[in-house]
Amino acid sequence: MAKVLAVNAGSSSLKFQLFDMPQEDVICSGVVEKIGLDEGIFTIKYGDQKKVLNTEIKDHQVAVDLLLEALVNEGIVDSLEDIDAIGHRMVHGGEAYSESVVVSEEVVETVSQFNELAPLHNPANLIGLRAFQKALPNVQHVFVFDTAFHQSMKEENYLYPLPYEYYTDYKVRKYGFHGTSHQYVSQEAIKMLGNPDHSKVIVCHLGNGASISAVKDGKCMDTSMGFTPLAGIMMGTRSGEVDPSIMPYLMKKLDCSADEVLDIYNKKSGMLGVSGISSDARDIEEAYNQGNERAILTSKMYARSISKYISQYYGELGGCDAIAFTAGLGENSAYLRKMIIDDIKEAFDIVLDDTLNETRQSGNRVISKDNSHIKIMIIPTNEEVMIARDTVRLLNL
Numbered sequence: 001m002a003k004v005l006a007v008n009a010g011s012s013s014l015k016f017q018l019f020d021m022p023q024e025d026v027i028c029s030g031v032v033e034k035i036g037l038d039e040g041i042f043t044i045k046y047g048d049q050k051k052v053l054n055t056e057i058k059d060h061q062v063a064v065d066l067l068l069e070a071l072v073n074e075g076i077v078d079s080l081e082d083i084d085a086i087g088h089r090m091v092h093g094g095e096a097y098s099e100s101v102v103v104s105e106e107v108v109e110t111v112s113q114f115n116e117l118a119p120l121h122n123p124a125n126l127i128g129l130r131a132f133q134k135a136l137p138n139v140q141h142v143f144v145f146d147t148a149f150h151q152s153m154k155e156e157n158y159l160y161p162l163p164y165e166y167y168t169d170y171k172v173r174k175y176g177f178h179g180t181s182h183q184y185v186s187q188e189a190i191k192m193l194g195n196p197d198h199s200k201v202i203v204c205h206l207g208n209g210a211s212i213s214a215v216k217d218g219k220c221m222d223t224s225m226g227f228t229p230l231a232g233i234m235m236g237t238r239s240g241e242v243d244p245s246i247m248p249y250l251m252k253k254l255d256c257s258a259d260e261v262l263d264i265y266n267k268k269s270g271m272l273g274v275s276g277i278s279s280d281a282r283d284i285e286e287a288y289n290q291g292n293e294r295a296i297l298t299s300k301m302y303a304r305s306i307s308k309y310i311s312q313y314y315g316e317l318g319g320c321d322a323i324a325f326t327a328g329l330g331e332n333s334a335y336l337r338k339m340i341i342d343d344i345k346e347a348f349d350i351v352l353d354d355t356l357n358e359t360r361q362s363g364n365r366v367i368s369k370d371n372s373h374i375k376i377m378i379i380p381t382n383e384e385v386m387i388a389r390d391t392v393r394l395l396n397l
């Protein structure tokens with residue numbers, strides 16, 4: 001038995017889950033929000049308890065100390081020595097890591113080289129590591145990368161048709177993101193297929209950020225996000241793919257810089273930009289049900305951007321055994337799942353079970369009928385458990 005803390009440190013937040021492994025029981029979970037702002041919020045849940053503390057949380061060190069103090073004071077652990085290891089979400093592992101890794105100073109140095117590829121995430125993830133190392137100097141750490149699962153893509157899928165030197169000199173290529181989720185969900189889908197020797201799975205991770213991946217025999221073959229998480233399908237506020245020439249055209253029209261247009265692509269586009277209503281699928285659904293034309297258009301565009309990828313990946317994989325929906329919208333939005341499947345059901349002989357699709361339920365489930373050529377699944381993602389599993393495996397706990 002080992003107690004493993006899974007940590008996801010962002011620039012102003014720190015999410016955590018403490019697991020009893022290998023049973024994968026969640027002992028406690030929570031989040032520290034608004035780190036560095038006047039009013040921080042620390043929330044911790046354990047058993048049937050939930051505690052919320054509003055206080056200034058100056059930096060990540062204060063956040064970590066607050067969390068560790070709460071673990072002892074609330075009697076969640078007898079002492080901090082009960083924590084056997086910590087697994088950290090690390091967004092970018094570049095081409096150096098196709099697997100999770102035990103943290104050493106050399107690893108930290110290598111990962112730091114990718115800071116410019118993920119400036120919003122990697123430095124924050126590293127600050128989280130340092131804060132835990134200071135508070136618990138004897139505990140071992142593991143990095144679990146968002147990019148690692150996608151490292152099995154072949155050159156023809158990860159290279160852009162740009163001068164080759166930009167790849168060799170500047171690391172410009174497709175990396176893909178949400179890898180931990182794609183790996184977890186595809187593994188669960190393969191289990192649900194009965195663990196066949198060969199499998200072809202398409203994972204649709206549809207949250208605020210969203211990406212699709214094609215997984216053959218458990219390995220990522222292709223994915224929709226690219227050099228950055230802006231690429232691929234339409235998202236809550238991100239455009240996904242647009243013609244690159246729109247950038248200089250808008251710079252002239254709006255008299256603004258490339259960074260400002262990029263900001264529009266990242267924060268004011270996608271569902272929010274097209275609908276003019278919200279980036280949240282629940283608001284779009286409400287407006288859709290009221291017959292709002294822009295919400296109807298947004299829904300159609302969103303579904304189409306996903307069904308196009310599914311069609312492409314069906315071709316790349318040479319067929320498909322299962323399409324698995326996951327993350328906030330993938331797990332919860334029945335009407336968008338239906339619109340996506342409606343787009344492709346004729347081509348791929350898919351028969352969705354409308355009742356199962358609309359039934360609210362927890363856990364992994366199949367929502368297609370038995371005569372469907374492809375099984376349609378809902379698989380709630382669990383990146384934290386993947387982090388805990390890899391930590392246990394790499395440290396032989």
Ligand code: ADP
Nearest residue numbers: 206207208209279280281282327328329332333
């Ligand atoms: P992220 O981790 O990328 O922030 P999540 O996976 O939490 O995103 O997904 C958030 C999105 O999921 C929300 O913006 C919303 O669009 C969608 N979502 C969450 N719950 C529901 C629901 N009940 N119905 C439809 N969409 C939902």
